[in-house]
Amino acid sequence: MTQIPSSAPNTRDGLVFHWPTVLFIALIHGLALGLAPFFFSWSAVALTLGLHWLFGSIGICLGYHRLLSHRSFRVPQGLEYAIALIGVLAFQGGPIFWVAGHRLHHAYTEDRDRDPYSAQRGFWWSHMLWLFYQRSTFFDPQQYYRYAPDLARDPVYRWFDSYGALLQIPLAGLLYLLGGWPFVVYGMLVRSVLLWHSTWLINSVTHLWGNRPFLCDDNSRNLWWAAILTYGEGWHNNHHAYPQVAPAGWHWWQIDITWWAIRTLQALGLARKVVMPPPERLGHDFRGWDSPLKPLRRLGSILPTYPHSPGGTQGNSHQSSPIGSNADYNADYDKESALP
Numbered sequence: 001m002t003q004i005p006s007s008a009p010n011t012r013d014g015l016v017f018h019w020p021t022v023l024f025i026a027l028i029h030g031l032a033l034g035l036a037p038f039f040f041s042w043s044a045v046a047l048t049l050g051l052h053w054l055f056g057s058i059g060i061c062l063g064y065h066r067l068l069s070h071r072s073f074r075v076p077q078g079l080e081y082a083i084a085l086i087g088v089l090a091f092q093g094g095p096i097f098w099v100a101g102h103r104l105h106h107a108y109t110e111d112r113d114r115d116p117y118s119a120q121r122g123f124w125w126s127h128m129l130w131l132f133y134q135r136s137t138f139f140d141p142q143q144y145y146r147y148a149p150d151l152a153r154d155p156v157y158r159w160f161d162s163y164g165a166l167l168q169i170p171l172a173g174l175l176y177l178l179g180g181w182p183f184v185v186y187g188m189l190v191r192s193v194l195l196w197h198s199t200w201l202i203n204s205v206t207h208l209w210g211n212r213p214f215l216c217d218d219n220s221r222n223l224w225w226a227a228i229l230t231y232g233e234g235w236h237n238n239h240h241a242y243p244q245v246a247p248a249g250w251h252w253w254q255i256d257i258t259w260w261a262i263r264t265l266q267a268l269g270l271a272r273k274v275v276m277p278p279p280e281r282l283g284h285d286f287r288g289w290d291s292p293l294k295p296l297r298r299l300g301s302i303l304p305t306y307p308h309s310p311g312g313t314q315g316n317s318h319q320s321s322p323i324g325s326n327a328d329y330n331a332d333y334d335k336e337s338a339l340p
C-alpha cells in the first residue's frame with residue numbers, strides 16, 4: 001500500500017483510512033452475530049473454545065509472541081514452523097507483520113507515532129482503530145520486514161506472511177466436513193471475532209487498568225481478568241518490565257496458561273534456553289504482594305515456585321539497567337533491526 005500525502009482527505013497524521021480492512025472486520029462481526037443464534041450447538045461452542053485456545057494460546061501467545069517476537073525460548077526449527085502455522089490460522093496477520101509491530105510496541109511503548117497501537121491515542125485506538133487508520137511503516141511489507149529481519153530472511157515465514165490468510169479456506173472446508181455449517185459459523189466466524197478481541201484487549205485494557213508492581217516508564221498493567229481471557233498475557237506490567245522472560249505470570253496466583261504449555265514443551269525436552277525471571281526481582285519492586293506468602297514458603301515450600309530450568313537462563317540484560325529501557329531491550333534481542 002502506498003502512503004498518500006497527509007493533506008489528502010482520508011488521512012490523519014499520515015495515516016490512511018483503509019476501507020477494505022474496516023469493511024472486512026465489520027462483515028465478519030456482522031455475520032458472526034447474525035448467524036450464531038441460528039447455528040447454535042454445544043459441540044460448536046466446544047469447538048470454538050478449543051480453537052480459541054489452540055490458535056490463541058499456542059499460536060499467538062506462545063508462538064507469535066513469546067517464541068518469535070521475544071525469543072523467550074527455543075524449539076527445533078520444524079516445531080517452530082508448526083507453531084507459527086497455528087498462529088497463522090488465528091487470522092491476525094502473518095508472523096512477520098505481527099512480530100514487527102509487536103517489537104515496535106516494546107521499543108517505543110506508547111509513542112503516538114512509532115508504537116503501532118499506542119495507548120496514548122486512547123482506548124479504541126489501541127484496541128482496534130490502529131488497524132483502520134494504517135501507517136505504511138506498520139502495514140507495508142517492504143517497510144515492516146526491517147523490524148523482524150530474522151523472520152524476513154526465511155522463505156517459510158515470508159510465505160506465511162504473504163499467503164497465510166488463504167489457509168482459512170481449507171480450514172473452513174475441514175470444519176464443514178467435521179460438523180457442517182454450525183462448525184463453520186462458530187469455528188470460523190465466532191472464533192475469529194472472540195480471538196481478535198482477546199488479543200486486542202492486551203493493547204487496550206492492560207495499558208489502562210490494573211496494578212503496576214513494576215515501575216516501568218510506560219502505563220502497562222497487570223489485570224487478572226485480562227490474563228484469564230488471554231492465556232496469561234494480561235500480566236502485562238511484568239511483561240513490559242522484562243519482555244524476554246518466558247512466563248508472564250511470575251507467582252503461583254498469576255495464572256498463565258500459556259506458560260503451562262511452555263513448561264510442557266520443556267518437560268518433553270522440546271523447549272530449551274527458557275528465559276526465567278531474575279530471582280532477585282521476584283521479591284523486589286513488588287509492593288508487598290508477596291510478603292504474606294513468604295512465611296508459607298519457609299514452612300515447607302508447599303506453594304509452587306519457578307524451578308530453575310535445566311539449560312535455561314534467568315532474567316535478561318535488564319538486571320543492571322533501569323527497568324523500561326526499551327531501546328536497550330530492543331538492541332539486546334536483535335541487533336539487526338532497523339528501528340525508525
Ligand SMILES: [Zn+2]
Nearest residue numbers: 105203220236
Ligand atoms: Zn504493551
Ligand SMILES: [Zn+2]
Nearest residue numbers: 102106239243
Ligand atoms: Zn511482548
